[in-house]
Each structure stands twice: as structure tokens, then as C-alpha cells.
Amino acid sequence: MTQQPIPDIRPLMSAFPTGVSVITSLAPDGVPWGMTCTSLCSVALDPPTLLVCLRRGSPTLQAVLDSGAYTINLLHQAARSTAELFASGATDRFERTRWAMQDPACGPHLVEAAHTIADCRVADVHEIGDHAVVMGAAVAVTQLSSQWPLLYGMRRYGAWAESGQDVHLSYDFIS
Ligand SMILES: Cc1cc2nc3c(=O)[nH]c(=O)nc-3n(C[C@H](O)[C@H](O)[C@H](O)COP(=O)(O)O)c2cc1C
Known part of the structure; x- marks a missing residue:
């Protein structure tokens, strides 16, 4: 029997636009540790449970596992530079960002x-290959502003465009 080649799922996932969190x-x-993340997913409403998939070996993942807690910061449209900073591997991420411990x-x-923002306690962790799936019990959700969410898809950051009462995904990507 001939073996199927292992598919590359990255083109598939880049065609699946999402919001952007840190x-x-x-x-x-x-x-403090933090990383840009698009793998956020809701798991259950009751109990409120959210998951993120974090690269094994990441110091952010290690802090999540050691502290048993993490926070999901949903970025707004004007925060693209923060998304880039927290994906950059820079060691001074928190010196270049305003942050607070609530x-x-x-x-x-x-x-x-x-x-x-959603504050979560680690409820369960599954290691799958090069990533860990971290389930979090949401303990608090706080809205800080009504700014529109930053988007990511096709390997680019994007913005929403308003059209009348409807909201459409804009292809006027921020480049
Ligand atoms: C838009 C975007 C989304 C990302 N989403 C994830 C993700 O869901 N999980 C992950 O492990 N890395 C993701 N990354 C990569 C990490 O942000 C990047 O590797 C970061 O430097 C990791 O931080 P660390 O130094 O704490 O490991 C993403 C990067 C970008 C630009």
C-alpha cells in the first residue's frame, strides 16, 4: 500500500480568517509572558470554556502551565503593532506595551x-504533536472599548468595513 503524503494544512488555515488575540x-x-494567537476557539457555554493552541517549548505556554492561568486579550483594529510585537520573539514585549495586573x-x-479581555483558569491540557491545546475556564470577561476587532487571514492583517446596518469583511487589507 502506498503512503499518502502528509498534507500541509497552512494554506487551508490561512484561508480561514480570524480575530487576533494576545x-x-x-x-x-x-x-509576564505573552504571545500573539489566532487559535482561540469557544468550547462550551456552560461551563464557559475557551481553548487556545500554544506551541510546545514556548515560554508563554510554560508560564500558563506553571501559573495555571492565562488571559485572552482580543486586539482592536489599531493594535496591529501589538500583534506584530507579540509574534516577534522580542524579549522586551512588556516594556513596549501598556499593561496592568487586574x-x-x-x-x-x-x-x-x-x-x-477574558481571564481563564487552566481546566485541561492536551499535548498534540508540536502544540498543546489549553482549555480554560473563563472566570471574568471585561469589555474595555467598543473598537472594532483586528482581523487576520491570507497571512495579512485586515479591518472590518461598515456598510449600512451590515458589517462586511473588508478586503482592503492593512498592508
Ligand atoms: C497572526 C498570528 C497568529 C499566531 N497564532 C499562534 C497560535 O495560535 N499559537 C501559537 O503557538 N503561535 C501562534 N503564532 C506565533 C507566535 O505568536 C510566535 O511564535 C511568538 O513569538 C511566540 O511567543 P513565545 O516567544 O512566547 O513562544 C501566531 C503568529 C501570528 C503572526
Whole structure:
């Protein structure tokens, strides 16, 4: 029997536009960690459960596992530079971003870049290949502003365009 080649799922997923979040966590030694993430997914409404898939070996994932908590910062349209910063591997991410600790048992809140924030406690973790699926029980959701969400698809950041009462995904991507 001939073996099927292993498919590359990246073109598939780049054609699946999403919002953009930064997952943050405070390590037990008090150091803040965070990474840009589009793998956010809702799992259940009751109990309210959200999952993110984080690369194994990531210091942000390690902080999430060690502290048992993380925060989902949903970025608004004007926060593209924050998305880029938290995907860059830069070690001074938190020196270049305004953040605050609302609750010591949760992750840092990106108070300027986020429009909505969810604080989560780790409920379950599944390691699958090069990533870990982290289920979080949402303990608080806070809306910081009514700014529109930043979008990501086709390997580009994008913005919503308003048309009358309807909202359409704009292909006037921010480049
Ligand atoms: C738009 C975008 C979405 C991303 N989504 C994820 C994700 O869902 N999971 C992941 O592990 N990495 C994701 N990344 C890559 C991480 O943000 C990047 O590797 C980051 O440097 C990891 O931080 P770390 O140094 O804490 O590991 C994404 C990058 C971009 C630009």
C-alpha cells in the first residue's frame, strides 16, 4: 500500500480568517509572558470554556502551565503593532506595551491594545504533536472599548468595513 503524503494544512488555515488575540500569563516568579494567537476557539457555554493552541517549548505556554492561568486579550483594529510585537520573539514585549495586573491570579491585561479581555483558569491540557491545546475556564470577561476587532487571514492583517446596518469583511487589507 502506498503512503499518502502528509498534507500541509497552512494554506487551508490561512484561508480561514480570524480575530487576533494576545495570550498573556504571569509566571510564578512574577515575569509576564505573552504571545500573539489566532487559535482561540469557544468550547462550551456552560461551563464557559475557551481553548487556545500554544506551541510546545514556548515560554508563554510554560508560564500558563506553571501559573495555571492565562488571559485572552482580543486586539482592536489599531493594535496591529501589538500583534506584530507579540509574534516577534522580542524579549522586551512588556516594556513596549501598556499593561496592568487586574487580578494576580490571571495574566496581564493589555489595557491599550485590547478591546475585550477574558481571564481563564487552566481546566485541561492536551499535548498534540508540536502544540498543546489549553482549555480554560473563563472566570471574568471585561469589555474595555467598543473598537472594532483586528482581523487576520491570507497571512495579512485586515479591518472590518461598515456598510449600512451590515458589517462586511473588508478586503482592503492593512498592508
Ligand atoms: C497572526 C498570528 C497568529 C499566531 N497564532 C499562534 C497560535 O495560535 N499559537 C501559537 O503557538 N503561535 C501562534 N503564532 C506565533 C507566535 O505568536 C510566535 O511564535 C511568538 O513569538 C511566540 O511567543 P513565545 O516567544 O512566547 O513562544 C501566531 C503568529 C501570528 C503572526
